[in-house]
Amino acid sequence: MIRIENAGHRYGSQHWLFRELSVTFPSARIAAILGPNGCGKTTLLRAISRTLTLKEGIIDIDGHEGFVPQALTADQSYSAVDMVLMGRSRYLGRFSSPGRKDRERAYESIEEVGLGALAEQRYDRLSGGQRQLVLLARALASDCKVLVLDEPASALDIANQGVVLRLLLRLASSLGLTVLFTTHHPDHAIGIADTTLLMQRNGTHVCGPTGEVLTEGNLARMYGVPVRRVDVHAGEETASAIVPLHGLRSKAPDQPLVP
Numbered sequence: 206m207i208r209i210e211n212a213g214h215r216y217g218s219q220h221w222l223f224r225e226l227s228v229t230f231p232s233a234r235i236a237a238i239l240g241p242n243g244c245g246k247t248t249l250l251r252a253i254s255r256t257l258t259l260k261e262g263i264i265d266i267d268g269h270e271g272f273v274p275q276a277l278t279a280d281q282s283y284s285a286v287d288m289v290l291m292g293r294s295r296y297l298g299r300f301s302s303p304g305r306k307d308r309e310r311a312y313e314s315i316e317e318v319g320l321g322a323l324a325e326q327r328y329d330r331l332s333g334g335q336r337q338l339v340l341l342a343r344a345l346a347s348d349c350k351v352l353v354l355d356e357p358a359s360a361l362d363i364a365n366q367g368v369v370l371r372l373l374l375r376l377a378s379s380l381g382l383t384v385l386f387t388t389h390h391p392d393h394a395i396g397i398a399d400t401t402l403l404m405q406r407n408g409t410h411v412c413g414p415t416g417e418v419l420t421e422g423n424l425a426r427m428y429g430v431p432v433r434r435v436d437v438h439a440g441e442e443t444a445s446a447i448v449p450l451h452g453l454r455s456k457a458p459d460q461p462l463v464p
């Protein structure tokens with residue numbers, strides 16, 4: 206569970222990015238955060254992962270948290286699996302090195318994200334998407350209870366986007382992890398998130414069940430671009446896509462978001 210109460214933040218004396226933000230993301234469920242560039246999504250995640258102190262409010266998390274940043278540079282001596290092993294650091298004593306169990310867990314995690322064959326490659330020579338998967342494996346290796354990911358699919362091709370979305374689903378439903386991710390892909394939130402938080406550039410927000418929050422109207426108002434939701438049925442299942450009508454742009458009305 207992640208409980209955010211009356212959260213507010215601004216950098217220095219700049220405008221408040223968000224204020225009076227109170228939401229609870231329940232345990233063993235998936236939640237998504239969407240919002241335009243610069244509205245404060247990463248700032249909120251940094252507060253949740255304790256790398257930033259909010260100007261206002263409190264954040265409570267039940268259980269050890271794993272944070273997956275969008276990108277991370279590393280010393281050229283590190284291999285992919287060395288990076289994943291860093292996820293085990295909380296299990297090591299101050300002067301001890303990773304043991305057999307830590308290594309096994311690191312290799313298992315890198316296999317889970319489909320990169321087993323690249324485990325010994327230099328991390329700084331991997332592609333942007335491959336590094337993103339390594340950072341996810343690093344969080345998995347930490348055996349966290351709460352997994353927080355900043356745009357985990359931003360550098361991934363559509364096949365690997367599917368790998369990550371299915372993995373997140375499995376982590377929540379089979380292992381009971383609480384998963385929270387930011388995304389610019391409304392389809393990803395519709396596909397796997399139980400709850401969605403929409404953050405606006407003017408500091409307001411809406412949070413609720415994904416199907417009720419990610420409506421064509423809310424998305425059009427939030428981005429200022431008309432959109433259509435297209436549902437594709439395949440047997441028992443439905444895949445949804447949000448199609449922005451860029452070519453047919455008409456200024457969307459500036460109305461408050463409603464769930």
Ligand SMILES: Nc1ncnc2c1ncn2[C@@H]1O[C@H](COP(=O)(O)OP(=O)(O)OP(=O)(O)O)[C@@H](O)[C@H]1O
Nearest residue numbers: 216217219222240241242243244245246247248249
């Ligand atoms: N350390 C900082 N000092 C000053 N301003 C900052 C700092 N970090 C972020 N900002 C500003 O705060 C705003 C929100 O940034 P943030 O990275 O949280 O947005 P975001 O919603 O994650 O954006 P994006 O979708 O583009 O990743 C931006 O205008 C950014 O320039």
